[in-house]
Structure formats: structure tokens, C-alpha cells
Amino acid sequence: MPNNITGRYSVTQKYLMTRGQAINFPAKFFNTNFKKDEIFGVVVDIPMASDILTTMVCFINGAANLYFNNGGEYTGASQKYLSLVQATHALVSNAGQLLPKAQKTTKFDLPTDRSNNVFLLTKGGVYKVEIKAGVIPESEPEKRNVYVLYQRVLNELRNCQLKDDAEKRKAAK
Numbered sequence: 054m055p056n057n058i059t060g061r062y063s064v065t066q067k068y069l070m071t072r073g074q075a076i077n078f079p080a081k082f083f084n085t086n087f088k089k090d091e092i093f094g095v096v097v098d099i100p101m102a103s104d105i106l107t108t109m110v111c112f113i114n115g116a117a118n119l120y121f122n123n124g125g126e127y128t129g130a131s132q133k134y135l136s137l138v139q140a141t142h143a144l145v146s147n148a149g150q151l152l153p154k155a156q157k158t159t160k161f162d163l164p165t166d167r168s169n170n171v172f173l174l175t176k177g178g179v180y181k182v183e184i185k186a187g188v189i190p191e192s193e194p195e196k197r198n199v200y201v202l203y204q205r206v207l208n209e210l211r212n213c214q215l216k217d218d219a220e221k222r223k224a225a226k
Contacts, residue, residue, distance in 0.1 A: 061163060061165060062100075062104065062105075062106040062122045062163055062164075063104070063122065064106070064122040064163070065122065065123060065124035067124045068108075068120055068121065068122050068123070068124055071108075071120050071126070072096070072098075072108050072120060072161070073161065075094075075096050075108070075110040075118075075120075076096050076161050076172050076174070076179060077179075078094055078112070078174060080093050080174075080175075080176045083112070083113060083114060085113070087175070087176050088176070089175065089176050089177035090149075090152060090175050090176075090177050091149070091175060091176070092113075092145060092148045092149050092152070092173050092174060092175055093112060093113045093145065093174055093175065093176075094110070094111060094112045094113065094145065094173075094174035095110075095111045095144055095145050095148045095171065095172070095173060095174065095203070096108060096109070096110050096111075096171075096172040096174065097109045097111075097169055097170065097171050097172070097203050098163060098164050098169060098170040099169050099207070100164055100166075100167050100168075100169070100186070104122075105121065105122065105123070106121070106122040106163065106164070107119055107120070107121055107122075108120045108121075109203065109206065109207060109210070111141045111144055111145055111203070111206055112141070112145060113142065113145045113146070114142075115131050115137070115138030115139070115141045115142045116131045116138075116141065117130065117131050117137055117138075117140075117141040117206055117209075117210060118130075119210055127210060127213075127214055130210060130213035130214075130217070133213070134209070134212075134213045134216070136209055136212070137206070137209040137210065137212075137213055140202075140205045140206045140208075140209045141206050141209075143202055143205070144199070144202040144203050144205070144206050147198065147199065147202055148171075148173055148199055148202075149173075150195040150198060150199065151171065151173060151180075151182050151195050151196065151199050152173060152180060153195075154182055154193075154195060154196070155171075155173055155180035155181055155182045156180060156181055156182075157177075157178050157179070157180050158172075158178075158179055158180065158181045159178075159179070161179075161181075166186075167185075167186035167187075168183045168184065168185050168186060169183070169184045169185075169186070169200075170183060171183070171184055171199065171203075182196070184196050184199075184200055
């Protein structure tokens with residue numbers, strides 16, 4: 054839940070800039086000629102706690118990064134961990150099933166409740182789908198599928214963080 058006083062998460066300028074750059078990332082940086090409605094990136098705003106908002110940025114090449122509203126970040130893991138690249142690629146490759154349920158948007162508001170904002174990046178623009186926290190109805194299998202896929206990426210990112218932390222501790226001895 055966001056701050057009760059403002060109904061919003063407190064965020065740093067760095068977070069807003071990085072999130073904005075990710076949502077507006079151009080397809081031309083990939084060596085693929087994407088069709089207008091082909092998804093090359095997925096950006097997901099995930100409320101984690103009353104004062105923690107995480108934005109997960111995933112691209113078709115397997116890159117996945119986390120950015121936190123307090124300015125923190127976790128980046129570069131996809132250069133070391135194949136399991137993360139595979140999970141990220143699976144998410145982005147399958148996110149197209151959400152496109153029919155998405156609305157094209159030029160507004161990238163932060164969540165004001167426990168909902169996850171899912172932005173689908175295409176050459177033809179950015180599309181948004183909201184996935185409410187809790188049980189996703191069986192009548193919305195596309196949302197359920199993509200939710201499971203991005204939770205898998207989030208889990209892989211957490212595993213990568215734990216491996217990196219273990220390496221740092223080992224190197225410090």
C-alpha cells in the first residue's frame with residue numbers, strides 16, 4: 054500500500070528517470086526488425102510493501118533489471134546467469150497474449166494500490182494492462198499466464214542476488 058497521506062509511493066528522481074527510460078526504450082537497439090505490434094519489452098511495477106515499489110524491466114534479449122522507488126537497483130545479472138535470460142525471454146516472448154486486453158497509453162502513472170502495472174513495449178507504442186493483487190480469475194488466463202512468467206523472472210532475479218551476495222562474502226574472506 055502506498056503512503057496513506059498522499060496515496061502514492063515516495064520516489065527518487067533517479068527512479069523516475071530510469072523507469073521512464075525503460076518504458077520509452079526504442080526497439081531500434083535490438084538487431085531485429087519488429088512488427089508494429091510485436092512486444093520487445095515488458096516493464097512491470099510491483100508493489101512489494103507499504104513503502105517499497107519495484108519496477109522490473111525485461112527485454113527480448115534476456116536482459117532483466119530491478120529498480121526500486123528509493124533509488125536502489127539490481128542490474129547486470131543477465132550477463133552472468135543463463136537461467137535469468139531464459140526466464141526473461143519466455144516472459145517477453147509470451148507477453149503478446151496480453152495485447153488484446155491492453156490499452157495503448159502515453160501515461161505511465163505509478164500504482165496507487167496493490168495492483169501491478171504491466172507495460173508492453175512495441176514499435177507501435179506502449180500498452181498497459183493492470184493485474185490486481187490476489188487471485189486472478191480463471192476467465193483471464195492471459196493475465197494468469199503472464200503473471201506466472203513475471204513472477205518466475207522475479208524469482209530468478211532474487212536467486213541471482215543471493216548468488217552474487219554469496220560470491221561477495223566468499224571474496225571478502
